Amino acid sequence: xxxxxxxxxxxxxxxxxxxxxxxxxxxxxxxxxxxxxxxxxxxxxxxxxxxxxxxxxxxxxxxxxxxxxxxxxxxxxxxxxxxxxxxxxxxxxxxxxxxxxxxxxxxxxxxxxxxxxxxxxxxxxxxxxxxxxxxxxxxxxxxxxxxxxxxxxxxxxxxxxxxxxxxxxxxxxxxxxxxxxxxxxxxxxxxxxxxxxxxxxxxxxxxxxxxxxxxxxxxxxxxxxxxxxxxxxxxxxxxxxxxxxxxxxxxxxxxxxxxxxxxxxxxxxxxxxxxxxxxxxxxxxxxxxxxxxxxxxxxxxxxxxxxxxxxxxxxxxxxxxxxxxxxxxxxxxxxxxxxxxxxxxxxxxxxxxxxxxxxxxxxxxxxxxxxxxxxxxxxxxxxxxxxxxxxxxxxxxxxxxxxxxxxxxxxxxxxxxxxxxxxxxxxxxxxxxxxxxxxxxxxxxxxxxxxxxxxxxxxxxxxxxxxxxxxxxxxxxxxxxxxxxxxxxxxxxxxxxxxxxxxxxxxxxxxxxxxxxxxxxxxxxxxxxxxxxxxxxxxxxxxxxxxxxxxxxxxxxxxxxxxxxxxxxxxxxxxxxxxxxxxxxxxxxxxxxxxxxxxxxxxxxx
Numbered sequence: 001x002x003x004x005x006x007x008x009x010x011x012x013x014x015x016x017x018x019x020x021x022x023x024x025x026x027x028x029x030x031x032x033x034x035x036x037x038x039x040x041x042x043x044x045x046x047x048x049x050x051x052x053x054x055x056x057x058x059x060x061x062x063x064x065x066x067x068x069x070x071x072x073x074x075x076x077x078x079x080x081x082x083x084x085x086x087x088x089x090x091x092x093x094x095x096x097x098x099x100x101x102x103x104x105x106x107x108x109x110x111x112x113x114x115x116x117x118x119x120x121x122x123x124x125x126x127x128x129x130x131x132x133x134x135x136x137x138x139x140x141x142x143x144x145x146x147x148x149x150x151x152x153x154x155x156x157x158x159x160x161x162x163x164x165x166x167x168x169x170x171x172x173x174x175x176x177x178x179x180x181x182x183x184x185x186x187x188x189x190x191x192x193x194x195x196x197x198x199x200x201x202x203x204x205x206x207x208x209x210x211x212x213x214x215x216x217x218x219x220x221x222x223x224x225x226x227x228x229x230x231x232x233x234x235x236x237x238x239x240x241x242x243x244x245x246x247x248x249x250x251x252x253x254x255x256x257x258x259x260x261x262x263x264x265x266x267x268x269x270x271x272x273x274x275x276x277x278x279x280x281x282x283x284x285x286x287x288x289x290x291x292x293x294x295x296x297x298x299x300x301x302x303x304x305x306x307x308x309x310x311x312x313x314x315x316x317x318x319x320x321x322x323x324x325x326x327x328x329x330x331x332x333x334x335x336x337x338x339x340x341x342x343x344x345x346x347x348x349x350x351x352x353x354x355x356x357x358x359x360x361x362x363x364x365x366x367x368x369x370x371x372x373x374x375x376x377x378x379x380x381x382x383x384x385x386x387x388x389x390x391x392x393x394x395x396x397x398x399x400x401x402x403x404x405x406x407x408x409x410x411x412x413x414x415x416x417x418x419x420x421x422x423x424x425x426x427x428x429x430x431x432x433x434x435x436x437x438x439x440x441x442x443x444x445x446x447x448x449x450x451x452x453x454x455x456x457x458x459x460x461x462x463x464x465x466x467x468x469x470x471x472x473x474x475x476x477x478x479x480x481x482x483x484x485x486x487x488x489x490x491x492x493x494x495x496x497x498x499x500x501x502x503x504x505x506x507x508x509x510x511x512x513x514x515x516x517x518x519x520x521x522x523x524x525x526x527x528x529x530x531x532x533x534x535x536x537x538x539x540x541x542x543x544x545x546x547x548x549x550x551x552x553x554x555x556x557x558x559x560x561x562x563x564x565x566x567x568x569x570x571x572x573x574x575x576x577x578x579x580x581x582x583x584x585x586x587x588x589x590x591x592x593x594x595x596x597x598x599x600x601x602x603x604x605x606x
Contacts, residue, residue, distance in 0.1 A: 056446045064450055065497035071456065071466070072126060072490035075481060078464040079119045085146045087118035091465030092479040099153050111156035112163070112482075114222060116147045121164055122487035124171035125517055128184055129491065129503065137186040140171060144192045149200050154221045154230075157207045158238040160200065162304075162515040163483060165245045168197040169252070170517035177520060180502050194252055201249045201258050208261045214268040215239050215286040216261070233292050235301035236280050240269050243312040243321075244513050251525055269305070270324060278331035279360040280305070295367075296360040298332060299374035304514040306332075307380050314383070314511050315519060317526035329384060335363035342392040343592060352598040353392045368414040372397075372407040372423070378432035382439045390439075391590045394432045398448050399599040401429060404472040405455035416604035422478065423469040425460060427488035427516060434492040438507055442590045449496040456489075488516030 056064075075089070083089040086096025098115045100106040112118070121143055127136040172193040174181045206225035207216035217226045218234040242262040250259035272289050273280050282301040283293030296302070309325035312318055332355070339353040355374065357366045375397040381390035401407055407429055408418030430452055437445035459475045460466045466485060468478040495501055503510055503518060510518045600606060 055443050056450070061446065061497050061499070064446070064453060065494065067453055067457075068490060068494040068497055069130060071453070072130070072486060072494065074461070075465045075486055075490065076119075076123055076126075079123075079481070079486070082464055084120060084142070085117045087113040087115065088483060089119065089465050089481045090479045091462045091467045091481045092477065094464035097480070104154065107156070110154060111219070112159045114149075114153045114155040114160060114164070115151050116149065116164060117143065118163060119481075119483040119486055121147065121167040121171075122483040122515070124167055125174060126486060126491050126494075128171070128174045128181055129494065129501065129518075133183045136171075136174075136184055140175070140186050140189070140193065143168075143171075144196075147196065149196075149203055149222050151222045152224075154219050154227055156219050156238065157204050157216055158218070158241055160204060161242050161245050162513060162517075163487070165197055165200055165204070165249070166513045166515050166517040167487065168193045168200070169245060169248050170513070170519060172197065172252075173248075173520060180506075180520070197249055198253050198255075201246065205257060205261060208264075211286055213286055213289050214264040215284070215289075216242075216265055217286060232287055233283050233285050235282050235293075236269055236284070236305040237300075237302050239265050239284070239286070240305035241308050241514055243308045244315060244511075244519065247312060247316055248519060248525065266309070266321075266324075273328075274360050277335055277360060277363050278327060279335060279358070279363070280328075281360045291360065294360045295357055296336070297357040297371070297374065298336065298355050298377045299357075299371040303373050303376055307376070307514055310380065310383055311511050311513075315521055315525060325384075329386075338365075340595070342388045342595070352396070352595050352602065353389070354396050354602070355393070369410045369412045369419060370396075371410050371420075372426055373428055375407060375426075376428035376431055379428075379435040382432075382435040387439055388591075390432070390436060392595070394429075394436055395591055395596060396599050396602070397429050397432070398451075399596070399605060400603050401448075401452065401455070403603055403605045405459055405475075406469050406472045408472045411603065413602065418472055421471045421473055423472055424478075424480070424482055425456070425466060425468060425485040425489055427484055427492055430489055430492040430496070431512075431516070434496045436590070437496055438504065440590060444590050446496070449493055453493055484515060491516050 075091075078091065078094070079089040082094045083096030086098045088097045089095075090097050097109075097113065099113045100109045104110060120139055124136065124139055124143070127139060172191070175185050175189055175193070178185070203222050203225075204220060207218075207220050208214070209217075209226055211217060215234070216239055217230055217232075218238050219227060219230055221227055243259075243266065246258040246262040250256050268289070269280070269284075272284060272291070277296075279296040280302055281291040281294045281296060284291055293301075298306070306325065306328055309321050309328065313322040313325065335358050336355045337353065338356055339351040342353055354370070355377070357369070358364060359366050375394075378390040378394035378397075381387070381393060397407060400411055404418075404423075406423035407426065408421050408423060410418060410420035412419045430449070433445050433448045433452070436442070437449075456466060460469060460477070462477065465481045468480045468482070470476045470478040495503060498504065509521050511521060512518050
């Protein structure tokens, strides 16, 4: 029998236990709150594989398109206000940046910035994509008035080609395309952008002087040519990513020298691939053809070389380039790909599919990190037609983005942390997101784009633009907005949400350069005698469209039907790679949720 006193003592004891429990919980919550202030990275990001995501409505897509448009104009307008005619905007101090005259060895700056209003040149085609004819014509006039190349500046051939030469040629072709861009021709335009492109091309062509292999020197002085004390080593991307721009320049001017030089470089590089693995290294002596760096990857230093093997075939119709690409792609899949199938039949596997860096001679894994440039490989896989593999390649980098709200320049899988922690607003993940949405129309990729857009606005936006993330861990910023933010990052975000843009409605008629400059596929560029030098394109795209379909059977940027490449070794010929998997979630996921969970574990998002 319980007495009243015993009951009171028990009630008192329960109250003490309850108070102690409450105090313990409060203590834990206080500690967690303090930790979140001191160590922000301990805040847990919800795992996507455990969430239901609602579809994005048409009204929301319109809002996201407007947000992407505003993002571009915020960067562009501030550049024009605070930086032009300098090359880049410093968005924190609201000033301009050009070549580093005080330190000519500062190649991080001087390789890219040549005092030629780089950000404006790179923005020209984006203004046309936005439909802003008046600002496009005004900007073209400013480029013609302010930009010239008689500069005592030493620049990297690769950067000047893809950024400046590509920007000039893309804008010129837009002006000449009266079918799709009527109203964009400046009054009294006399092919000035093309003449400027030729002037720059002649200066860059000097990189091929005094080389016995056919490989270009990595840098030229715009006035004097190859520097006397210049480097004699270069990466495959730097030497083998000239084909689109040099090829177009030859076809528009009638001068075959540019196209011939770029093709010789590709042939030379191809001859130096490893005889057994078929792989390339990352650093080559241009005079001897000896590999200095033997690391092989899908990322920095080699990525755009593979990209241009396929894209020069798409634009110019060269079957030998496609053959090279297919051989190289097979070697990549054989030696660099690790992990499970993209659509595993069973869930008992250790690692999801991913690519590793290997030794070019043996195919043995060389290290445990991946770089952010590798995020563009999924876009290339879409063009290849290896769609399910592209879905998986993209998933890894999107998972990294979800952890850091950015992509660290290098991420180490062993420590599950960045070992190069800055993010300079690179476009590679956005590009792959855009290409996968064009290929699948899965709303999943609209969510990815929204996440990227929100992260950039939350962590990179400053008073005068968007700044490089100096450290993805603490989101500290660096005072630089590189030109590719305007030419690529904002462009792919805008196109992702602008579903009726002409580049989306006629996706099979365009190819993007590695710098995001769009080039329309015309029969005049593909014909054997296309070096006509008339600088104009056909007024109608009807014939060119028929021609493009002939060569783009594996180009999968279509609204619904997707043609997949069944030679994918990971598919083993089964039908599991020919369709996207069903999902019980409110939003269809483009890959198995268990596989997505494995990616989250792989990058430490648990």
